[in-house]
Amino acid sequence: MQHAVQAAIEQQVLRAAQEVESQIDAELHKLETLDDDDIERLRQRRIDELKRLQQKQQEWAQKGHGEYNEIEEKDFFKEMKGEERMVCHFYRHSMPCKIMDKHLALLAGKHLETKFVRVHAEKAPFLTDRLRVWMLPTLAVIKQEKTTDYIVGLDELGGEDFATEALAARLAAVGAIFEDALPAPKQEAAEQQQRTMRQGGRPRRSESDEDSDFD
Numbered sequence: 001m002q003h004a005v006q007a008a009i010e011q012q013v014l015r016a017a018q019e020v021e022s023q024i025d026a027e028l029h030k031l032e033t034l035d036d037d038d039i040e041r042l043r044q045r046r047i048d049e050l051k052r053l054q055q056k057q058q059e060w061a062q063k064g065h066g067e068y069n070e071i072e073e074k075d076f077f078k079e080m081k082g083e084e085r086m087v088c089h090f091y092r093h094s095m096p097c098k099i100m101d102k103h104l105a106l107l108a109g110k111h112l113e114t115k116f117v118r119v120h121a122e123k124a125p126f127l128t129d130r131l132r133v134w135m136l137p138t139l140a141v142i143k144q145e146k147t148t149d150y151i152v153g154l155d156e157l158g159g160e161d162f163a164t165e166a167l168a169a170r171l172a173a174v175g176a177i178f179e180d181a182l183p184a185p186k187q188e189a190a191e192q193q194q195r196t197m198r199q200g201g202r203p204r205r206s207e208s209d210e211d212s213d214f215d
Contacts, residue, residue: 021046057112060112060113063082063083063115064079065112065113065115065116066112067109068101068108068117068118069117069118070117070118071117071118071119072119072123072124073119073123073124073125076127083142085113085143085175086114086116086141086142087104087114087139087140087141087142087171088118088139088140088142089116089118089119089138089139090118090119090121090128090131090133090137090140091119091120092120092122095160096154096160097136100139100154103162103164104116104118104139104167106164107164107167111168114177121133121138134152135152137153138150138152141174141176143176149176151171157170
């Protein structure tokens with residue numbers, strides 16, 4: 001598992017480095033003349049950005065990002081503390097929840113920027129009551145230690161046969177994962193996402209609607 005996480009870190013660092021390099025190359029093409037000081041500043045900017053990205057990736061890995069782990073109710077607040085983005089799957093032993101587990105495990109390995117965890121709902125009465133979890137599976141999107149959105153059931157994703165890209169697009173739309181880290185979504189998944197957003201479902205709550213659920 002540790003080897004897989006390290007490989008994912010290296011892959012994301014490489015992808016980020018290539019993106020930074022492309023952006024800087026584009027800037028260079030826009031400039032007709034550059035003196036030595038301009039070139040040196042651009043080089044230093046590239047080095048600093050790569051160092052920052054590498055450090056961030058290492059911090060995420062140390063916090064358990066890149067893995068999809070089960071946590072107990074008593075550990076929830078510790079796991080959430082200091083996280084910019086966390087997706088928590090409230091589950092029970094059922095086929096719909098197993099399907100959700102499969103997709104979340106895939107996304108956890110690709111999106112190190114987000115912590116992915118799961119909680120057995122029947123063993124977490126305080127959390128399920130506080131977060132008003134009424135149907136399983138339910139995904140709670142937590143940003144800056146506040147719940148900002150829910151994905152309830154599988155219907156809005158397309159049913160039991162939904163594609164991982166559909167879930168990724170849904171999470172990216174609310175800032176739970178980085179959109180630029182997504183694989184190119186299939187047109188069908190994109191259209192399904194548009195339909196489900198129009199149909200609605202459980203109302204989304206903005207971060208400004210209320211203070212943290214955990215105050």
